[in-house]
Amino acid sequence: MKRTNRPHHAPFALFAILALLLVSMGAPADAQADVIRPSERFRVGESGDVIRIPARVIEMRGGGDLPEALSAPTVCPDSFDVQHYELHLNPVRSTSTLEGTAILTIESSIDGLTGVQLDLRDLVASSVSRAGNALTFAQIGDVMTIDLDTTYDTGGTFAIEIVYSGTPDTESGGFGGFWFFPFPVTDFSMGVGLNANPPSMGRYWFPGVDAPCDKATCDIYVETNGPKTAVSNGALISVTTDSTGRKTHHWQETHQIATYLMSISVAKYTAIPDTANPLITYYVHNDLVPQAAGTFANVPAMMAHFESLFGPYPYDKFSYVTTPIGDMEHQTCVSHSTALMSGTTANDDILAHELMHQWFGDLVTYDDWREVWLSEGFATYGEALFVESQSGAAGYRNYVTNQLMAPYLGNAGSLTYPIYDPTFKWGTVVYEKGGVVLHMLRKVMGDTAFFAAMNGYLTTHAFSSAVTGDFQAACETEYGSSLAWFFNEWIYQGGHPVIDWTWESTPSGPNWDVSLGIVQSQAVGPAVYEMPVDFKIVGAGTDTTVTVWMNAATQSFPVTVSFEPTSVEFDPLNWLLDEAAFVPTGVADGAPTVPASLESNRPNPFNPLTAIPFHLRAPARVSITIHDPAGRLVRTLLDAEQVASGSHLVPWDGVSDRGEDVASGVYFYRMLAGETIETRKMHLVR
Ligand SMILES: [Zn+2]
Structure with a gap:
């Protein structure tokens, strides 16, 4: 479904919030931390970034340079919206070709729509028609332009049928595209590319609007011969067999799905229903069946934990499908690399990551590839949340420290770009640092508000797409105050303290x-x-x-x-x-350059508590007083013969020297520090 109102991301204005000094007495000592080694799937790339992809993909990639391009904004057409894809696909292994018919249901978003442009790469259309009428069309590069035989006004819908075929492409030097793998024999579409910009790879196997901002529903019919199973998105509606023994698997996704999350996998699979959760079926290459029970042993617990945090699993079924490359969060049919079918729970972090994506990335998709952290940072944080459910708070902290922070900090010298619009989408800044950002946000907001915000974001943008500003807004709703300062420093700028x-x-x-x-x-x-x-x-x-x-x-x-x-x-x-x-001595390096300074109170406006920061270069006599607009003294907050040098905070709770709550309005606070007098204004809102 196309997203129409796209908010801008957060403004860069810094809003401070309440400065508080909280003291909690006698917290129990923490258990000694176990040391967990970063897993082997981390690999330092040429630029120092850490690529986080399974071993098989690394083998395929060879030693190429990492891409350095920033994303162009994702462009979805203003003039029309794809509502539904009906794809009839016949992957022909003997010739490594794909024969397809795509029927797109399209709604006009304007008056007088006369044509549409679609994305389609390398595959060649032989006919395009609407209601049996042939339409004229042209393919130039990856763009297919279709002239309609009649015009449509806003809200008018029509279906166009495109018959196409050819040798589907795979991404040069990457892992995206449509593959005919020899070992194990698998026909497989991978929804995203490593190097392509934007990375959407739907166009490699069907015509459509290949951008995350245009979601649709789909029916996918896949022909197979012999004892093969085709797995795709949504629910399996039927398997029919014709007189020659060819089978057609019909999968239907009635929920909105982005083109990069659509996928088919065709192989000699065994379908293994999960005995603990009827929603879950594993599609495993026949020779990997012995490893399935051990590999997926914790999936029902994962599902239960994420449902407890984020609400019921949003789709009709869930599957892991073994594929020669992975892992990828294709909606309802996660591709899980055959190389990771260990027969043990050693790769639970990756399984948890992809399951977390079903909520963050699939249910709520990023509107634009510059926002890819909304998917990958969240899924990476999901790994830590699953560890927390299994191993408690200490296990959670170990995971954050060793699996999220360490890979970033170990290469931080070269990882100076922001999470938003990252130089490299599939690396440590987006994944691990993105996950740590959520960890820190949880500290800032507290557990209750943090998880309420995650749920609010999901509820508001379910089956649609969103940007960072939407997530920030959901957080601010629960937090009760601006978090622009947090997103500004952690999402829109690089580095760390x-x-x-x-x-x-x-x-x-x-x-x-x-x-x-x-x-x-x-x-x-x-x-x-x-x-x-x-x-x-x-x-x-x-x-x-x-x-x-x-x-x-x-x-x-x-x-x-x-x-x-x-x-x-x-x-x-x-x-x-x-x-x-x-550093064993006092804070000597960065002493204030003026004798004393008074800063803006935080927050402002405020209710009922604010804090007033001031800095002293040297010890001084200090008074801080509150006055009403007529200059009358309301409260003396501080009157001390000697205050130490450095930075200080004085809280005010909106109460006068007489112990009364003062009325809404403007107040002035005055600092007298040695020879320095400064006055500033603040606003109490009852
Ligand atoms: Zn991911």
Whole structure:
């Protein structure tokens, strides 16, 4: 289905949110982390990016250079919308040719539609007709232009029948296209290409609008001879056999599907129903049947976990189909590489990844290839979610650290491009870093809001397509505040924070004052990352975890604890994608260049809590006061003889010195720091 209203992606404006200092006492110590090695499917490419594709594909690719092209915006026609594909296909193995008839149901989006253009590569049409009338057409390059015999106004629908044949192409140096594989004997269409730009590969085997922004439904009929089974999208409606013994498998997908998610696989398959879940059938090459039970043992648990997180599986059936190349999230019929049929659950991460795609990528497709992280980053994060369901929080963190963060950080020197419109679509920035972005968003939002946002995004855009701005909007609905700052720094810019941190403590009566310091010094991406960060302050037999809001190049955070600190851990649960190093002395590098400065309160407007940041180059006497528009003093937030140098935050809860909630409206906050006076405005909205 074609998407008509396409929002722009998030504006680059930075919106800060509430800076909070949260203290939770006595969190239990974490279990020691196991070390998991990055799996063998990671391979460093020529540019330093890590290609994440199965072994068989790497063998096929050889040692070519990685592509470096950015995507052009996906273009779907404004004048018409394909509603349905009816494909009759006969792959002829003896000649490696494909004979096809495609009947496209098309709806006009304009008044006076006189023709359509479709994508079709290398295959040659012999006739095009509408209701029995021959239509004139031309094929130039990959574009097929068809003149209609009558005009259609908005909403008018018609069906055109295209008879075509030829030798289907495969992508040069990549894995996409239509294949006649000799070992194991399989006729197979792979929906995306490695090098093609855009990567959609529907045009390699049928005519259509080959872009993710135009989804449709489909009926696919595949002829086979001998003991072969054809597997495709949706439900198997019928298998008929003619007088010569040729079979036709009819598959029907009544849900919207993008052309790159359509696929057929023809081979000597055994259909193995899952005994635990009647929705699931495995189509396995006959000689791989002994490995099927062990390989797919955890699939019902995977399905149950994702359904518990994201709602019922959205389609009529689910299959893994063994194919010589994979793995690929073809809708309802995931292609699973024969090379990964180990007979064990060793490749559960890949199975989970492709199953997660059925919600993220298939149910909600990205509108445009520049947004491919909405599919691949989410599917990669799905791997960690499945591990969490199997191994708990510690297993989840191990997976994020070793399988998502490590492959990115290990090559981060060359992986400086953003997740949005990436230089390379199939690498670590989109997959692993994209997954880590969701991990960090979960930290920012909290579990309840995060998973509610994931579900809200799915519900709003089900069976359609979306862009990052749509996902951001779903998150902001649950979060209750702008997340533009988060998406700006993590999606639309490259890099990651490079952090020096430190701590020191001094006794203070019965307590200890702890100063926690952060200096950011990354050369790539935002000069300053804004993120919540945990410090774990450890004493004898006790500890405290403090969450600070990192939002300046140089910051120190004062904390008071009731025990003598013996050590401090920065980001102990590894929520943040960063390079962090402990420096044993105070924060010396990036002292403020002005004696004192007052910053904008965050958030603003606010209700009921905001925080006022200020910076001191040297210790100073400081007062922070709130005034109404008439200049009357409303509240004294701070009046201290000496405040340490560094960055500080003062919260205000909208309450006056008399303990009363003040009314909505504009207020002014004034800082007097040594010789410096600064005043700023803020807006309380009740
Ligand atoms: Zn994927």
